[in-house]
Every structure is written in C-alpha cells, then in structure tokens.
Amino acid sequence: MKTLFLISSAPDTTEFRTAYRTAREMHADVCLLQSAVYASRGLDDKGLFVMSDDMHLRGIGDDETNATVVDYNRLVDMLTEADKVIGIF
Amino acid sequence: MDSLLVILRNPPYGTVNAAEAVRHAGGASGFDYKSILYLIDAGVFTAKKGQDAADTGFSGLGESLELLSDEMEVYVCQKSLKEHGLCEDDLVEGVTADDGTMLDHALKSAQTVMIY
Amino acid sequence: MAKTITLFLNTSPYSHENTYTALKIAEAALDKGIETHVVASADGVYNFLNGQKGSGLPHASKGFQSLMDKGLKVDL
Known part of the structure; x- marks a missing residue:
C-alpha cells in the first residue's frame, strides 16, 4: 500500500516528530508543507518531498535541500x- | 517613554503569530513607544533573508522587519539561530544577534511584555 | 473510476496557513479536471463567511468563491 504523509508542523514541535517518526515506521512518502519545510534543510531521507511555494515564502532556496522539490501540480498527482493520504499533522 | 517588549517564539506564515508580533511591535513604535522585538526559538526564521511572498497573498515578514528596524530594536537570539541551523549572514539587515544580555535587560526594563 | 480529491479544513482562515494550502491544492486539482471537494468543520466554516476584511494574508472567502466558480464543491 502506498501511503503519503503531509506534514505541516515546524520541526521543533512534538507534532512534527510524531508524524515524521510514524511515517518512517510505515515506510510512507512524506511531503513537507508550511513550517515543516524548515526540516528539509537537515533531512536526507528517501521518499522525502518538499513544497516549493512554502520554501520560497520562507527564504529557503532549492539548493538548500536534498529532498525532492515539488509544486502543487505534482502534489495533486501524488x-x-x-x-x-494522511494529512492531519 | 513607555516601553514594549514583544517576544516571538513561532516561525512565520504557518500561524499568524509572527505577523501579529511584527504588527504590534511596529505599531507601538508608531505611537512613540520604545519598542523591542525579540526573536527566539523558531521565531528566528522570521528574520531569514530571501523570503519571497510573490503572489501568495502573504505580506513578506523579512522585508517588514528590515523596514521597521529603523524605528524599533530587533534582536535575534544567538543560541536559537545556531539551534535552527542559521548564522548572522542568513539574516535581513537591521537585526542584531544577542547572547542573552539584551533579553535579560529588556525583560527587566520593559513596562509590558507580549509573547507570541 | 474518476479521481476525486476531498480536503478537510478545520482551522479558521487568518490564524493558520491551512487555508492557503487548501486553496492551492484545490486550484491545482481543478485545473487538472479532478472533481474536488472541501469539507469544512469546526472553525473551518469561518473561511466561508461573507464580509471578511483580512489583509496581509490570502483572502479566504474570495479565494474559495473563485474556486467554487470553477467547480469546487463545498460542504459545511
């Protein structure tokens, strides 16, 4: 089963840590949205995606992450x- | 002179806290308050360079900080910067990194403290 | 079976970024011809009130109205 987690909480929150750990345990793909995009600067995991709009809004360049940068068009495909799709965090 | 210290602990855009912190600190300086905005924890991301609001509908908060720093003091916690993988070169103009000395002073001297 | 996307929105329009995210996902889905729904619950219903005067953040009711004109289905 192909599972996708959408995570929006900032990396220093319990919500983020719980969501990310759960996603990894389930071998799910993860797309970082909103304040969660800050985590893309420090993570280098397989199946990790990050929303370009939310990165650029926060001053994070595409070259600052090893995650796959996606737009809303690609996210809808995912x-x-x-x-x-689990998007409650 | 009346004084206000606004402490921002949350990152920008995900919630309205950062926008409100900047708005209230800036507003107070417009009413002749000595106004200090102190960014700590994930609030330090509010001062990150290169924020591009483009056509999102959001007001770019990095740019607002840069403009408002002419009329109020803006500090960024050095320890929080490091914890969040940032350095002073990553910040917009007009903000000052603080080792805790200014926070200590501001907490003691400000008449009012607002925490976001 | 035709694809559909249903977004669940339960936060108020000007305290969280969820409104913006929902608007952008819904817009992209509608542009692809996908049947798109928003189910608003709890404080999410405030996104659809008339007369909002928000500024400095994306305007919720105008944004959703524009997408409803393109076929977005909304349930409160």
Whole structure:
C-alpha cells in the first residue's frame, strides 16, 4: 500500500516528530508543507518531498535541500496516486 | 517613554503569530513607544533573508522587519539561530544577534511584555 | 473510476496557513479536471463567511468563491 504523509508542523514541535517518526515506521512518502519545510534543510531521507511555494515564502532556496522539490501540480498527482493520504499533522 | 517588549517564539506564515508580533511591535513604535522585538526559538526564521511572498497573498515578514528596524530594536537570539541551523549572514539587515544580555535587560526594563 | 480529491479544513482562515494550502491544492486539482471537494468543520466554516476584511494574508472567502466558480464543491 502506498501511503503519503503531509506534514505541516515546524520541526521543533512534538507534532512534527510524531508524524515524521510514524511515517518512517510505515515506510510512507512524506511531503513537507508550511513550517515543516524548515526540516528539509537537515533531512536526507528517501521518499522525502518538499513544497516549493512554502520554501520560497520562507527564504529557503532549492539548493538548500536534498529532498525532492515539488509544486502543487505534482502534489495533486501524488495525492491521487497514493492509496492513502494522511494529512492531519 | 513607555516601553514594549514583544517576544516571538513561532516561525512565520504557518500561524499568524509572527505577523501579529511584527504588527504590534511596529505599531507601538508608531505611537512613540520604545519598542523591542525579540526573536527566539523558531521565531528566528522570521528574520531569514530571501523570503519571497510573490503572489501568495502573504505580506513578506523579512522585508517588514528590515523596514521597521529603523524605528524599533530587533534582536535575534544567538543560541536559537545556531539551534535552527542559521548564522548572522542568513539574516535581513537591521537585526542584531544577542547572547542573552539584551533579553535579560529588556525583560527587566520593559513596562509590558507580549509573547507570541 | 474518476479521481476525486476531498480536503478537510478545520482551522479558521487568518490564524493558520491551512487555508492557503487548501486553496492551492484545490486550484491545482481543478485545473487538472479532478472533481474536488472541501469539507469544512469546526472553525473551518469561518473561511466561508461573507464580509471578511483580512489583509496581509490570502483572502479566504474570495479565494474559495473563485474556486467554487470553477467547480469546487463545498460542504459545511
């Protein structure tokens, strides 16, 4: 089963840590949105995506992350291709 | 002179806290308050260079800080900068890194403290 | 079976960035011809009030109205 987690909480929060750990335990893909994009500067995991709009709004350049940078068009494809999307964090 | 210290602990855009902190600190300076905005914890990201609001509808807060720093004091906690992988070169003009000395002083001297 | 996307929005429009994220995902989905729904619950219903005067952040009701004109379906 292909699972996608959408994480929006800032990296220094309990919500982020719980969501990220759970996603990794489930071998799920993760897309970082909103304040979670700050985490893309320090993570280098497989299946990690980050929203370009939210990065640029926060002054984070595409060259500051090893995650795959996506736009909303690509995110919609990921949402429709996944068997399950979990976006509550 | 009346004085206000605004402490911002949250990063910008995800919630309205950063925008409100900047708005209230800037507003107070417009009413002849001695106004200090202190960025700590993830609030330090509010001073990161290169924020591009483009056509999102958000007001760019880095740019607002730079403009408001002419009329109020803006400090960034050095320890928080390091914890969040930033250095002083990553920050917009007009903000000053603080080792805790200014925070200590401002907490003691400000008449009012607002925490976001 | 045709693809659909349903977004669940339960936060108020000017305290969180979720409104902006929902607007952008819905816009991109509608542009792809995907049937798109927003289900608003709890404080999320405030996104759809008339007469909002927000500034400095994306305007919620104008944004959703524009997408509803393009086919977005909303349930409160």
